[in-house]
Amino acid sequence: MALHPVLEQVTARIVKRSRPSRGAYLAHLEAARYKGPQRGSLSCTNLAHGFAAFPQNDKLVLKEVKKPSVAIVSSYNDMLSAHQPFEYFPKVIKEAVREVGAVAQFAGGVPAMCDGVTQGQPGMELSLFSRDAIAMGTAIALSHNMFDAALYLGICDKIVPGLLIGALHFGHLPAVFVPGGPMTSGLSNKEKAAIRQRYAQGKATREELLEGEAKSYHGSGTCTFYGTANSNQMLMEVMGLHMPGAAFITPYTELRDQLTVAAAQRAVQISDLGNEYIPVGHVVDEKSIVNAIVALLATGGSTNHTLHLPAIARAAGILIDWDDFNDLSAVVPLLARIYPNGDADVNHFQAAGGPGFVIRELLDAGLLHDDVTTIMGKGLRNHCKEPFLGEGGKGVVFKDVPAVSGDDKVIRTAADPFSKDGGMVKVEGNLGRAVMKVSAVKVEHRTVEAPALVFNSQEDFMADYKAGKLDRDFVAVIRFQGPRANGMPELHALTPALANLQDAGRKVALVTDGRMSGASGKVPAAIHVSPEVLAGGPLGLVRDGDIIVVDAATGTLEAKVDSATWHSRALAQADLTPSHVGMGRELFAMFRNNVSAAEAGAATFPLPSPIDTTVELHGGDNVGNTVPGSDEDFLAKKA
Numbered sequence: 154m155a156l157h158p159v160l161e162q163v164t165a166r167i168v169k170r171s172r173p174s175r176g177a178y179l180a181h182l183e184a185a186r187y188k189g190p191q192r193g194s195l196s197c198t199n200l201a202h203g204f205a206a207f208p209q210n211d212k213l214v215l216k217e218v219k220k221p222s223v224a225i226v227s228s229y230n231d232m233l234s235a236h237q238p239f240e241y242f243p244k245v246i247k248e249a250v251r252e253v254g255a256v257a258q259f260a261g262g263v264p265a266m267c268d269g270v271t272q273g274q275p276g277m278e279l280s281l282f283s284r285d286a287i288a289m290g291t292a293i294a295l296s297h298n299m300f301d302a303a304l305y306l307g308i309c310d311k312i313v314p315g316l317l318i319g320a321l322h323f324g325h326l327p328a329v330f331v332p333g334g335p336m337t338s339g340l341s342n343k344e345k346a347a348i349r350q351r352y353a354q355g356k357a358t359r360e361e362l363l364e365g366e367a368k369s370y371h372g373s374g375t376c377t378f379y380g381t382a383n384s385n386q387m388l389m390e391v392m393g394l395h396m397p398g399a400a401f402i403t404p405y406t407e408l409r410d411q412l413t414v415a416a417a418q419r420a421v422q423i424s425d426l427g428n429e430y431i432p433v434g435h436v437v438d439e440k441s442i443v444n445a446i447v448a449l450l451a452t453g454g455s456t457n458h459t460l461h462l463p464a465i466a467r468a469a470g471i472l473i474d475w476d477d478f479n480d481l482s483a484v485v486p487l488l489a490r491i492y493p494n495g496d497a498d499v500n501h502f503q504a505a506g507g508p509g510f511v512i513r514e515l516l517d518a519g520l521l522h523d524d525v526t527t528i529m530g531k532g533l534r535n536h537c538k539e540p541f542l543g544e545g546g547k548g549v550v551f552k553d554v555p556a557v558s559g560d561d562k563v564i565r566t567a568a569d570p571f572s573k574d575g576g577m578v579k580v581e582g583n584l585g586r587a588v589m590k591v592s593a594v595k596v597e598h599r600t601v602e603a604p605a606l607v608f609n610s611q612e613d614f615m616a617d618y619k620a621g622k623l624d625r626d627f628v629a630v631i632r633f634q635g636p637r638a639n640g641m642p643e644l645h646a647l648t649p650a651l652a653n654l655q656d657a658g659r660k661v662a663l664v665t666d667g668r669m670s671g672a673s674g675k676v677p678a679a680i681h682v683s684p685e686v687l688a689g690g691p692l693g694l695v696r697d698g699d700i701i702v703v704d705a706a707t708g709t710l711e712a713k714v715d716s717a718t719w720h721s722r723a724l725a726q727a728d729l730t731p732s733h734v735g736m737g738r739e740l741f742a743m744f745r746n747n748v749s750a751a752e753a754g755a756a757t758f759p760l761p762s763p764i765d766t767t768v769e770l771h772g773g774d775n776v777g778n779t780v781p782g783s784d785e786d787f788l789a790k791k792a
Contacts, residue, residue, distance in 0.1 A: 156519045157518070163477050163481055164522070167473055171439060174471070175469070182434040186425065190220070194298060203297060204216070214254075220254055221427065223301065223303065224303040224304065225242075226262075228312045229242075229265075233309070234374055235374060235376070235382060239306045242333075245414060258299065260294040263291060264287060268310050278642050279640060280643070282757070291320060294319075295323045302326055303328050304331050306331050308385065310381040311461075313385040321468040327430070327433060329416045329528055333375065335375045335377050336373060336374030336377060338498055339377070341496065342378055342493070349362070373405060377498035379453065379454065379455075379491035388462075390512070393436055393526070393527020393528055396540070397529065397536045398539045399412045399416070401500065407542060411549045412549055419529075431526060435526055438471070441525050442462065443477075449577075452487075453491065453494035453590075460755050464756040467753070467754055475579045479578055484574070491563070493674045505558055505559040505563040506554055506555060506564045507539060514566050581709075584695070584701075584712055585690050589705050591677070602701070606630065607696065609633050623650075629664070630665070631647070631664075631666075633729060635688070638685060639729060639745075641666075641755060667681075684750055685751070693725040694714075694719060
């Protein structure tokens with residue numbers, strides 16, 4: 154199947170706009186590559202410190218400086234269900250790597266906070282910036298220069314993007330991402346949403362709400378709805394950073410363990426000392442980033458990735474923007490309905506065909522690049538697979554995904570999609586640029602023109618809602634919620650209230666420079682408005698009663714205020730001190746003060762800059778000393 158022309162056009166313009174920074178990135182990557190094991194550049198004292206506490210046999214391997222050493226970087230903690238299974242993964246990995254003659258060391262842990270726990274709490278204001286802190290933690294774990302490849306154990310919201318950003322700053326090392334899998338299905342998402350709405354109406358008690366939530370989030374593994382965490386896993390699949398089909402296999406099963414073994418041994422094979430050198434900086438390129446956007450759109454994934462994917466791409470010297478998402482969304486069909494875009498959870502999605510089914514359908518429709526490099530080698534079709542236990546329950550065999558969907562209410566072919574577009578649009582106008590996810594919004598609710606009601610926090614909004622002041626048509630403008638202001642917390646406390654008003658027949662919408670993520674649901678919401686108010690964004694000029702137009706069909710985000718009045722206004726001011734003090738928020742001032750716009754990923758790190766590649770980083774033993782012409786040129790250069 155020929156590539157879709159829009160896919161080709163978007164890819165070509167990304168390549169063009171990224172050329173200077175991508176070239177600089179590849180130069181950094183090549184300069185960091187070392188002949189032989191990375192630890193060969195260390196002094197005897199350095200190396201002795203690096204293996205002092207290791208078992209004798211592993212120590213001998215490390216002393217010989219001939220075999221690969223694999224880093225384990227983990228987001229394990231046992232408070233959060235998604236990360237709890239990672240407790241025992243290092244033991245499995247170390248044994249698996251020994252079987253192929255190499256050594257694995259636990260290089261470091263990174264923080265893993267859960268938006269589900271911090272939702273509506275002060276800690277949520279650290280959430281987005283935790284991504285960059287995780288990237289920094291990853292860099293610290295790898296800074297010892299002991300390692301020839303790395304395994305990254307992560308699954309949830311900011312954790313996987315942070316790990317990948319960190320990995321890309323060590324782009325000369327191969328990277329294999331190792332998920333933990335989702336918890337088994339509990340209370341249905343439809344029932345859970347109904348209890349939340351009843352509680353918001355005062356028709357359910359707190360005890361009833363807690364019981365419903367506990368039946369939904371009931372065991373080890375990630376949440377089963379298709380929010381940011383599970384969108385992460387879909388993107389790791391289509392970017393070729395997982396073993397095929399690894400995303401949605403539940404924890405504490407033999408297949409999960411065998412996939413972890415396979416991932417560990419694959420990391421050894423693709424190290425610079427193995428048979429196939431596949432560094433992560435070449436797995437993540439312009440085409441794989443486009444593939445990630447397409448897969449996000451085709452599955453109705455989280456809008457948080459309109460922040461995370463630009464930040465990930467930026468770490469690899471690649472520049473993308475919301476025009477790229479918008480143009481691809483217009484031609485990418487929606488192939489999956491998973492809550493909040495449907496009733497099914499990710500376990501149902503996996504049973505119906507899973508990521509491999511979606512990848513195959515998109516490839517066959519010319520909507521994905523097949524000519525990419527993944528951890529399995531050349532070609533994305535390697536990931537149109539489903540894993541099964543090998544003979545005797547050991548090892549993994551990969552079989553082609555089924556030709557037909559196991560449940561066409563959950564997953565469909567490209568020839569018979571749920572909708573012809575990806576359900577994510579860019580809106581813009583005199584209020585700035587924003588993102589809307591409309592795949593769960595009924596067509597009749599996608600255009601709202603109503604008076605503005607302006608709030609400086611979701612708490613102010615909820616106070617008015619509970620006081621019965623919002624029984625009308627309106628557009629809620631929630632400002633001072635951007636990354637510079639307060640770290641850009643998610644605003645999900647608004648969702649049940651707005652849904653109740655919409656169900657009661659009111660025309661309502663949300664406009665904010667904050668976040669709503671993948672669970673934003675059925676109410677039209679223009680989110681991530683950029684520039685944010687604290688960066689001079691025009692959302693700060695809106696006043697109560699201004700007529701606001703939010704129109705997903707025309708891509709319009711506009712205040713219908715005459716030009717003279719509009720330009721005579723001063724930007725609103727707010728005391729943000731409460732969002733800068735307590736719960737460790739003081740420590741994140743450097744992030745707030747240096748963060749980029751939401752459309753650039755709300756990132757705090759710079760693009761790769763040109764380097765003098767004639768400088769020898771490893772005492773004359775570095776492989777490359779010129780800027781490579783392409784990813785293929787680099788991969789062809791073997792020590």
